[in-house]
Amino acid sequence: MSQHTDTGVPAPAADCPGGARRGRPRSEAAEQAIFDAAIGLLESGLALADVSIEKIARTAGVGKATIYRRWPGKEELFVDLLRSVEPPDPVLPGTSLRDDFVALLETMRQRGLAKRTSALLHNVFSQMQLYPRLWDAYHNTVIEPRRRMGLDAIRRGIERGEIRADLDVEMVNDLFVGPLLLRSVIRPGATLEPGLPEEIVDTVMDGLRPRV
Incomplete structure (x- = not known):
């Protein structure tokens, strides 16, 4: 591995892209x-x-x-390290609630597969909840933004009339993401086959559409 040394600190940038x-x-x-x-x-x-x-x-x-x-600190470093080896967050198409959640769940499916095949991810995630500061940092910077992404997609779906307006947004999000969390966390040996996100979304959507 090549060695890297400090050569001095350049003047701070006023507006550095990406928030250095x-x-x-x-x-x-x-x-x-x-x-x-x-x-x-x-x-x-x-x-x-x-x-x-x-x-x-x-x-x-x-x-x-x-x-x-x-x-x-170390917690923030490890959060960025995990993000670097996980699949990137999806860019939601915004065309429909179905399309948005298929994209979200496909990313979750890919993460589940990555955790099964990556010794690093398996090692870190098996230990991470034993360290509250690390878990809190990961939750606040990775999990929570993804959850808000799903909640926003549900609100757009309600505004478009795709699902009923009387539904609890948090509950709807849990219904969509629950099956993949179950298969990737609670039942780590369960299949994560291609097409699973579409199957989950279509099944849940059947129960959420406006009543005639």
């Missing part, structure tokens, strides 16, 4: 070295509690300041 942390443009090479180091430490058998910023910096060949300029 701590006022410094992000170095993709340094960030990838940090991610690679964290992954290597986890794959070597270290528990999350034993993977420190100091160990990551030493393995990556960077100073600790390089890491802290990008992340305020």
Whole structure:
């Protein structure tokens, strides 16, 4: 692995695209070295509690300041690391409630498959809920935005008259995402076959359409 060292801090950018942390443009090479180091430490058998910023910096060949300029702590670093190896969040088509939730559930299906085939994801997720700060950071920056995406899609569907207006939006979201969560978390051996998102959405939609 190539070594990376600090060469000084450039002047902060006033408006840096992508919201660079701590006022410094992000170095993709340094960030990838940090991610690679964290992954290597986890794959070597270290528990999350034993993977420190100091160990990551030493393995990556960077100073600790390089890491802290990008992340305020280990929890935030690991959240970004998980996001980097997961499928990206979908861009919803916005054409119908059905289309939006098929896209959302397909992303969930792909994440479920990734967790089954990635030793890193399986390792981290099996430990993550033991560390409340890490779980809270992941929930607030990853899970909660996806949930809001689903709730907004449901509200648009109600406005368009696709489903009944008397329905509880949170409950409807649970009905859509519940089957995939069940198969990927509670029943990790259950199938996640192609076409499952369409099957779930069509089944749920049958019970939500306006009554004649």
